[in-house]
Amino acid sequence: MDHASDWAAVIVAACALGISIWQGFVARTHARRSVRPHLVWCENKEKTEQGVGVTFSVSNYGIGPAVIRDRYFELSGARYASADTEGDLVEELVRQLLGDKFAHRLLVHGLPGMKSAIPQGGSQVIASIFFPEGNDSTVKTLRHHLESVVFVVEYSSIYGEKFTFRTD
Structure with a gap:
C-alpha cells in the first residue's frame, strides 16, 4: 500500500466525520424549531x-x-x-x-x-x-x-x- 492511498482514506474519513457532525447540527436545529x-x-x-x-x-x-x-x-x-x-x-x-x-x-x-x-x-x-x-x-x-x-x-x-x- 502506498502513502497516497493512506492519505486518501484519511481524507475520506475526515469528510465523512465532518458531514456527520453537520447533519447532527442540522437535525438538532430542526428539532428545536419544530418543537x-x-x-x-x-x-x-x-x-x-x-x-x-x-x-x-x-x-x-x-x-x-x-x-x-x-x-x-x-x-x-x-x-x-x-x-x-x-x-x-x-x-x-x-x-x-x-x-x-x-x-x-x-x-x-x-x-x-x-x-x-x-x-x-x-x-x-x-x-x-x-x-x-x-x-x-x-x-x-x-x-x-x-x-x-x-x-x-x-x-x-x-x-x-x-x-x-x-x-x-
Whole structure:
C-alpha cells in the first residue's frame, strides 16, 4: 500500500466525520424549531335559559409542551398581587373587578402551576363565570370591566427556549 492511498482514506474519513457532525447540527436545529409551543387566549360564551356562562382559558396550539416559568395578571399596567398570600389570585381578581356589579358565580378557576406544562393540544381554564339571567349586554359590560386586565404567561419549550404570552 502506498502513502497516497493512506492519505486518501484519511481524507475520506475526515469528510465523512465532518458531514456527520453537520447533519447532527442540522437535525438538532430542526428539532428545536419544530418543537415550539404556542399559547393562545380562548374565550367561550354559552347562553342557556338560566343565564350566560363565559369561560376564559389558555390553550397550547403549538408542538410540544409549554413549561410554565411564571404566570400573573397585570391590572392597569401593574402586576396584580394578592392581599392574602394564601388566597386564590383569580377569585380575588374577579371579586375586585365584578364585586356586586353583576350577579355571578365563579364556577371554575385556577392558574397553571409553576414548572408544570400545558401539553400540545391542552388547555387550562383560568376562570369560568356564570351570570344568572345574563345576556349579550352582560358579556359586553364584562369585557369592558376586563379591559384593564392582562394575563401574562412566561413559558419555555422542552429545549429551554423562552417565550412570553400576553392577552393585550
